[in-house]
Amino acid sequence: MELTGAQILLECLKREGVEVVFGFPGGAVIDIYNELPNASFKHVLVRHEQGAIHAADGYARASGKVGVCLVTSGPGATNTVTGIATAYMDSIPVVILTGQVPTPLIGNDAFQEVDIVGITRPCTKHNYLVKDVNDLAHVIRQAFFLARSGRPGPVLVDLPKDIMQTRTKFVWPADVNMRSYNPNYKPHAGQIRKVAQLIRESERPIIYAGGGVISSHAHEALTWLAENLHIPVTATLMGLGCFPGDNKRLWLGMLGMHGTYAANMGINNADLVLAIGARFDDRVTGKVSTFAPKATLVHIDIDPTSIQKNVSVHVPIVSDCRLALEALKEELEPSLADYDFEGGHMPWITKVGVWAKEHPLTYKPSATTIKPQYVVEKLHEITKGDAIICTEVGQNQMWAAQFYTFNKPNTFLSSGGLGTMGYGFPAAIGAQFACPDKMVIDIAGDGSIQMNIQELATSVCNNLGVKIVILNNGFLGMVRQWQELFYKKNYCETCMDAQPDFVKLAEAYGATGFRITQVEDVERVLRQALDTPGTVIVDVRVEKEENVYPMVPAGASLTDMLLV
Amino acid sequence: MRHTLSVTVENEPGVLSRVAGLFSGRGFNIESLNVGPTLDPGISVMTITTEGDEQIIEQIVKQLRKLITVIKVVDLTELKSVLREMVLMKINANDANRAEILRTVDIFRCKVVDVSIDEITIEATGNYDKIAAILSLLTRFGVKEISRSGMVAMKRSVQNS
Structure with missing residues (x-):
């Protein structure tokens, strides 16, 4: 039987196991929307295409599956670009389906035409323009395969309107075979033996884990290694949740610009740094030349370009993080009988523990003003x-990272690489679809939340229980903090005191709003808010000029921390 | 140091802009770039000459390999290889210097491909050094126009000799 392109697309999405698509219709995708009543998945109508892509991203991060969004041509497509770049920087598997003008009109500056394949080339893992309906099924198959395999990432498929209308025989490709794409998953055995020996010989080892540990499901192997070999663990923002945060003995907290004193001192004094699924980002390393100066560096990453990009490492391993850590476990498990890892690393763990006690993550409590850290x-x-x-x-992001202790992977969803304001709320919507039974909270700032506030309608009309907690300080707080510390308090354009009444705004959308202005109300009202069914906004009026500490000024060494 | 990369790619729309965009987006330098089909119509080969230290070249090679449409990248600089570029040059000529120009053309085994009363167009082929030498010798006559093919390259059959 012959199917139209639109019908083939829906059949492909069904076979890929897609459960939910976040989208927004338009002229170029009407044919696809026309078929939606027959779709095997739920379509969630957002209020802005940026909301759709972030929701697909949040769904992917919370579920580990591929997120999907569907938008029209032109502005529909360009509105997703920030979200695509967000997913690209954080290696999140998302497939973006964009409408396109009919193929005869491409290149003619037609109404709502834009070269979205050209625009998104540098911020997608790969992208396609489908010019023949007979290519559609295998392009969709490849798109999902590319998005989820190797180093995951966003893949965009541009779908001209006439291709969606053309009929052809549907053939589902038996498998995906791409001669030019062959990620290396298995670690090199010799390198693994080398790393095992380095661990046996090290006195001051530290694990520096990144988002790759979460996307490759390596958290269990990582926890085994850390606990059995007695190695302290720090993680990047993207890695939070890869190791139990309540392991007080080995967990050091996040490292880098707003990392803990213990983590940054640990990196600085370690003799062996195991970088796993991380990419030596400038927010992590500070001044590169002084990063981990006493250490042998081991770097495990699936992406060869991450290795030797920012920092020169001694032992590179290109492989899947989980497979590498499991190979290390296999290599080192027999050594547990012969080596006293606990005794050997004890002086180091003690030293790290002293740093953690000397300068723990902290803030000056107040009886009169609400401290944002206290709220978290x-x-x-x-x-x-x-x-x-x-x-x-x-600031909301950093306080959430610092003061909400994460124990499990896929529970901290944040735009790490691109730093996209307006990410959190639509991502929370996506996460709530992925995990309907979980409490999903967007820890927001009063500035960021206004960037995608329109998605309140999406959340309310889908009866989602997303809770938005606004740490409202009336400032674009992080920029204000930089202005305070490095620009002589010239608070230029960072004061946001003209803002909506967030409680009334919530009510206007049919959500519930709370406001907290007194310290003594924080716990009671938060409990009440989290117990309230449906979408809730809590407007917490926090200390206006609170800063995030520790802080390593941009470009400084990790040891040059400004402390509370 | 200058490196010559041979990049085998899927012959499909957009592949050139993926490669060119990679270089511009990451701040790498392209000295010359040449693309052409191979015996397999589905595959093209690009020859890219670029400059950078070891770490930059390593990144360029890895980033190219990361592109989904790139099948293979070989750094010919590390191998015994044949490098050739073709240059067309339009040179000012008059009765006084024409003979000298033709002598130079002859020495370098170039070809005269077009002549007029006051111009000679010649075709020169060679590696970096030869092209540079020809250009430096002909400049004094006045080179009016130049068009270069970009380097094409191939690994030599025998590598250990």
């Missing part, structure tokens, strides 16, 4: 650490 701590307490936490970008 209370959220952790009330949810028993079992919520999915999404964040916006800026």
Whole structure:
């Protein structure tokens, strides 16, 4: 039987196991929307295409599956670009389906035409323009395969309107075979033996874990290695949740610009750094030339371009993080009988523990003003650490990372690489679809939340229980912090005191709004808000000029931390 | 140091802009770039000459390999290889210097491909050094126009000799 392109597309999405698509219709995709009543998946109508791509991203991060979004040509497509770049920087598997003008009109500056394949070339793992309906099924198959395999990432497929209308025989490709794409998953055995020996010989080892540990499901292997070989663990923002945060003995907290004193001192004094699924980002390394100066560096990553890009490492391993860590486990497990890892690393663990005690993550409590860190701590307490936490970008993001202790992977959803304000709330919507039974909280700032606030309608009309907790300081707080510390308090254009009444705004959308202005109300009202069914905004009026500490000024060495 | 990369790619729309965009987006330098089909119509070969230290060249090679449409990347600089570029040059000529120009053309085994009263167009083929030498010798007559093919290259059959 012959099917139209639109019908083939839906059949492909069904075979890829797609459960939900976040989208927004338009002229170029009407043919696809026309078939939606027959679709095997749920379509979630967003209020802005940026919301669709972030929701697909949040769905992917929370579920580990490929997120999908569907938008029209021209502005529909360009509105997804920020979200595509967000997913690209954080290696999140997303497939973006964009409408395109009919093939005869391509290149003619037609209405709502844009070269989205050209625009997104540098921020997608790969992208396609389908010019023949007979290519459609295998392009969709390849797109999902590319998105989820190797180093995951966003893949865009541009679908001209006439291709969606053309009929052809549907043939589902038996498998994906690409001669030019062959990621290396298995670690080199010799390199693994070398790393095992380095671990046996090291006195001051440290694990520096990144998002790759989460995307490759390597958290269990990592936890085994850390606990059995007695190696302290720090993680990047993207790696939070890859190791139990409540392991007080080995967990050092995040490293880098707003990392803990213990983590940064640990990196600085280690004799062996195991970088796993991380990419030596400038926010992590500070001044590259002084990063881990005393250490032998081991770098495990699936992407060869990540290795030797920013930092020269001694032992590179190009492989899947989970397979590498499992190979290390296999190599080192027999050594547990012969080597006293616990005794050998004890002086180091003690030293790291002293750093953690000397300068723990902390803030000056106040009886009169609400400290944002206190709010995050209370959220952790009330949810028993079992919520999915999404964040916006800026101070809210750093406080969430620092003060909500993460124990499990896929529970901290944040735009790490691109730093996209407006990410958190739509991502929370996506995460709530992925995990309907979980508490999903967007820890937001009053600036960021206004960037995709329109998605309140999406959340309310889908009866989602997403909770938005706004740490409202009336400032674009992180920029203000930089202005305070490095620009002589010239708070130019960072004061946001003209803002909507967030409680009334919530009510206007049919959600529930709370406001907290007194310290003594924080816990009670937060509990009440989290217990309230449906979408809830909590407007917490926090200390206006609170700073995120520790802080390593941009370009400084990790040891040059500004502390509380 | 200058490196010559032979990049085998899928012959499909957009592949050139993927490669060119990679260089511009990451701040790598392209000195010359040449693309052409191979015996397999589905495959093209690009020859790219670029400059950079060891670490940059390593990144360029890895980033190229990461592109989904790139099948193979070989750094010919590390191998025994044949490098050739073709250059067309339009040179000012008059009765006084024409003979000298033709002598130079002859020495370098170039070809005269077009002549007029006051111009000679010649075709020169060679590696970096030869092209540079020809250009430096002909400049004094006045080179009016130049068009270069970019380097094409191939690994030599025998590598250990």
